[in-house]
Amino acid sequence: MQLRPNETIVKENIAANLFRGIEGVGGRLTITNERFYFQPHSLNIQTQPLELNLKDIAAVEKRNTLYVIPNGMKIKMYDGQEHKFVVWKRAELIGLIQDTKMKQKMTVIIKTR
Structure with missing residues (x-):
């Protein structure tokens, strides 16, 4: 992942699985001050x-995997897309994404004044 100018890493190397159809794709997450990036393992x-892009994320929510396992996270986009993940310490990760989005909004407000 190439960082953009003025982009900084907030947290990286987060183990996760992304559901793509019937496949649970294993990989690593990186969260920057601008993006949420999932890199699948080569296997x-x-x-x-x-x-x-964080600005395109409408909501980040808890979800249960297989209806009962409390380890899921769902990212809802403004365009209606949804991305479902299995992550460790989901509440912390959801909070981190929400905090980063809030800081991004504050930076935009400050820059426009």
Whole structure:
């Protein structure tokens, strides 16, 4: 992942699985002050990365895997897309994403004044 100018890493190397159809794609997450980036391991069938701009994320929610296991996280985009993950310490990760989005909004407000 190439960082953009003025982009900084907030947290990286977070183990996660992304549901793509029937495949639970294993990989690593990186959260920057601008993006949410998922890099699959090369052993998966589906190895294309997922890159989401934080400004395009409408909501980040808890979800249960298989309806009962409390280890899921769902990212809802403003365009209606949803991305479902299995992560460790999901509440912390959701809070981190929400805090980073809030800081991004504050930076935009400050820059426009």
